[in-house]
Amino acid sequence: MLRLINPRLLAAAAIVFLLAAAAAAGLIWQVQQHDVQEERARVTGLTKDQAHALETSLERALSASYAMAALVRQGNGSITNFDAAAGQMLQFYPGVSLLALSPGGVIRSVVPLAGNESAIGFDQFRDPAQSREALIARDTGKLTLAGPLNLVQGGTGVIGRLPVFLEDAQGKPWFWGLANVVIRIPGLLESARLPHLVEQGFNYELSRVHPDSGQKQIIAASSSTPLVTPVQQDLKLAYGNWTLSVAPVKGWGDRLGLGLKVLLGLLFSLLLGYMTILIGNLRSHQEELEQKVTERTQALAKANDDLAGREALFKQILDTSSVAIFVVDMEGRITQANQRMAEMFGYSRDALVGYEYVALVHPAERELGRQRMLALLSSAVPTVDVDRLYWRADQTEFWGHLTARRFYDANGEERGLIGVIADITARRTIEEKLLLQNELLTAIVENFPGGISMVDADLLMVAHNEQFKKLLELPDSLVDKPVVHFEDIIRFNAERGEYGPGDTEQQVAAIVERARNFQPHQFERVRANGTALEIRGMPLPGGGFVTIYIDITERKQMEEQVHQLAFYDALTKLANRRLLNDRLNQTMAAGKRSRLYGALMFLDLDNFKPLNDLHGHEVGDLLLSEVATRLKRCVREIDTAARFGGDEFVVMLCDLSPDRPESAAQAMIVARRIQTALSAPYLLTRQDGTAAATVEHHCTASIGVALFIDHETSQADLLKWADTAMYQAKAAGRNSIRFHDSKA
Numbered sequence: 001m002l003r004l005i006n007p008r009l010l011a012a013a014a015i016v017f018l019l020a021a022a023a024a025a026g027l028i029w030q031v032q033q034h035d036v037q038e039e040r041a042r043v044t045g046l047t048k049d050q051a052h053a054l055e056t057s058l059e060r061a062l063s064a065s066y067a068m069a070a071l072v073r074q075g076n077g078s079i080t081n082f083d084a085a086a087g088q089m090l091q092f093y094p095g096v097s098l099l100a101l102s103p104g105g106v107i108r109s110v111v112p113l114a115g116n117e118s119a120i121g122f123d124q125f126r127d128p129a130q131s132r133e134a135l136i137a138r139d140t141g142k143l144t145l146a147g148p149l150n151l152v153q154g155g156t157g158v159i160g161r162l163p164v165f166l167e168d169a170q171g172k173p174w175f176w177g178l179a180n181v182v183i184r185i186p187g188l189l190e191s192a193r194l195p196h197l198v199e200q201g202f203n204y205e206l207s208r209v210h211p212d213s214g215q216k217q218i219i220a221a222s223s224s225t226p227l228v229t230p231v232q233q234d235l236k237l238a239y240g241n242w243t244l245s246v247a248p249v250k251g252w253g254d255r256l257g258l259g260l261k262v263l264l265g266l267l268f269s270l271l272l273g274y275m276t277i278l279i280g281n282l283r284s285h286q287e288e289l290e291q292k293v294t295e296r297t298q299a300l301a302k303a304n305d306d307l308a309g310r311e312a313l314f315k316q317i318l319d320t321s322s323v324a325i326f327v328v329d330m331e332g333r334i335t336q337a338n339q340r341m342a343e344m345f346g347y348s349r350d351a352l353v354g355y356e357y358v359a360l361v362h363p364a365e366r367e368l369g370r371q372r373m374l375a376l377l378s379s380a381v382p383t384v385d386v387d388r389l390y391w392r393a394d395q396t397e398f399w400g401h402l403t404a405r406r407f408y409d410a411n412g413e414e415r416g417l418i419g420v421i422a423d424i425t426a427r428r429t430i431e432e433k434l435l436l437q438n439e440l441l442t443a444i445v446e447n448f449p450g451g452i453s454m455v456d457a458d459l460l461m462v463a464h465n466e467q468f469k470k471l472l473e474l475p476d477s478l479v480d481k482p483v484v485h486f487e488d489i490i491r492f493n494a495e496r497g498e499y500g501p502g503d504t505e506q507q508v509a510a511i512v513e514r515a516r517n518f519q520p521h522q523f524e525r526v527r528a529n530g531t532a533l534e535i536r537g538m539p540l541p542g543g544g545f546v547t548i549y550i551d552i553t554e555r556k557q558m559e560e561q562v563h564q565l566a567f568y569d570a571l572t573k574l575a576n577r578r579l580l581n582d583r584l585n586q587t588m589a590a591g592k593r594s595r596l597y598g599a600l601m602f603l604d605l606d607n608f609k610p611l612n613d614l615h616g617h618e619v620g621d622l623l624l625s626e627v628a629t630r631l632k633r634c635v636r637e638i639d640t641a642a643r644f645g646g647d648e649f650v651v652m653l654c655d656l657s658p659d660r661p662e663s664a665a666q667a668m669i670v671a672r673r674i675q676t677a678l679s680a681p682y683l684l685t686r687q688d689g690t691a692a693a694t695v696e697h698h699c700t701a702s703i704g705v706a707l708f709i710d711h712e713t714s715q716a717d718l719l720k721w722a723d724t725a726m727y728q729a730k731a732a733g734r735n736s737i738r739f740h741d742s743k744a
Helices: 007-062 064-074 084-093 129-138 186-190 195-199 254-296 302-320 340-344 361-379 425-447 466-472 486-495 504-515 553-567 577-594 608-615 617-634 660-679 715-731
Strands: 098-103 110-111 144-150 155-169 172-184 201-209 216-221 231-235 242-248 324-328 334-337 382-393 397-408 414-423 451-455 463-465 521-526 532-539 544-549 598-605 640-645 648-653 680-689 689-698 702-709 738-739
Touching: 007 064, 007 172, 007 186, 007 201, 007 231, 007 242, 007 254, 064 084, 064 098, 064 155, 064 172, 064 397, 064 648, 084 098, 084 110, 084 486, 084 660, 110 340, 129 155, 129 231, 129 689, 144 216, 155 186, 172 186, 186 463, 195 242, 201 324, 201 425, 231 414, 242 608, 254 302, 254 425, 324 340, 334 715, 340 414, 340 738, 361 397, 361 414, 397 640, 451 466, 466 544, 532 553, 553 577, 577 598, 577 648, 598 660, 598 715, 608 617, 617 660, 617 702, 660 702, 660 738, 715 738
Parallel strands: 702 738
Antiparallel strands: 098 110, 098 172, 144 155, 155 172, 201 216, 201 242, 231 242, 324 334, 324 414, 382 397, 397 414, 451 463, 451 544, 521 532, 532 544, 598 648, 598 702, 640 648, 680 689
């Protein structure tokens, strides 16, 4: 028979529902906002990393323009080997697709030429699309970056233009033309790994403000759809401002998760409202039952009335409970079980009555369960509170939390045990996942090829890996203490000289003060032992920061090797022609300001070929190396000794004297010092099989000297003067010194 629900009960249930729904909505809103903030913080860090990578790729690629400008200046506007030089340069500038020179703004030289023939003859000052920014580069004298542009050779890209200015005979600069570096946009994006953002579920947009229109100009975008409230990061470029914008493809926040949270909130609110009704009905039903029992059993004793009410209430509680409740006798067999227990184990309630309790325990833990039950029955232990693996009727397992204690009747006699089992399978699954994730994170941190440290908002170190201790050579006694302060690490480094000379406490105070700002930072530091480290720090939500330490010693050594190969002779370690020309140009420019003379000496070894013919090139190389060593001893630090080729050497002296005769006298002193040093006997030891053989050789040098000041002549003529004077010295009988006569 249907029963009407009390209106007050309905009103109470409605109020409970509304209050629960409001609380759930507020909680869901806070969680959602927190998730979005965390995601934006993560995306902000990712965007900064990508922007930095893009800045690095652009700066590295555009630096090729300065190398081309140096070639133009070395040749005084005439370049005969541009194709070969530019071809080699492309190998050192990944991301650059084309190098071009445009004297007067018209492209005349392009490398590579294949596929770019249409660019030859292109006038950058007359093209409507490029003239504006080309003129800006010429007029400002600064490197500019234009794009995106439709390239003459096809495709789109950005073009870096560096104006090149030469000096005329009076020393006045004049515009020679432009050094152009073309970077194709797809290659630029790939070098900065921007396309990988899409694989990670993000859309990006790279844009700039056009210098003419002032409007936003999209350089590249992963999607034509506008980004929704993206994270933006400005690229710090000296030649224009670019902006990188990033936003998740599916938008901010987890919409599916939000829907599930809302649904769970509604279900929870409904459940509370329904429980309010159940509790109200339960109370009403209890009152009705008590009234009926009173009317029908007035002859019974009050004790029987109370007992009947308790039994009825106990049965209601058992049947509405969300956990399994059972009673076992002194022999360990179940005497009572509620409906939830039947559902939990897959048996009927009747089948459970008389069933041995330990038979419900997983076979692997059954014997242990039997021992604990017997201990509880024998009063060896007062209670049992344990997580246990149970066994269902269908031979499947689940985790349950058992709470059990001894059960006494009304007379105080022990009758067995009463137990409660809660299904905790879901909780255990979550705990196992969290444990696995923690182990995985620990494995990642410990196997990271660099050092990692984490500091909280109070500047206490909360985590680090072994590489952190190894790279910074920190003792276990310092970093493995229960409480490690960031300041302790800094002070330890300062005391052993890691930050250079200075007051230790001032160094520590300055570094700790910067750390309290919790700002992203990246820099390189060379430790006292020579190890080069790249250090990156990122702030953590709520304060603190995580720092990564990467050993870049090998990379720095490789960069130094590249520099040595580019500017120094591989055999003698002296400056090569390229470095000599650069330093000669600098010295001539400095002479214009200081009005001090310089001298250029051209040396050719006498009797070098007979040594090569008689003993081989190995001994000849030993002689050339020894000559280089003696030359370096004869000149100052500010002077330059270079190998010009074969057995020819060049020595450049700078900052001699404003008086020409005095400068000539100073140059003669150095030339005679070199003459004396080179004429001393040479003991050259070579490996002849397994034995070492020593060859004694006497060698002299013919030296030609040319004085110069300012840019009174070109580098080529100056070298020719010194070379001519050297041949005059050879003609005079070798082992001689001759000066170029400017009046001859």
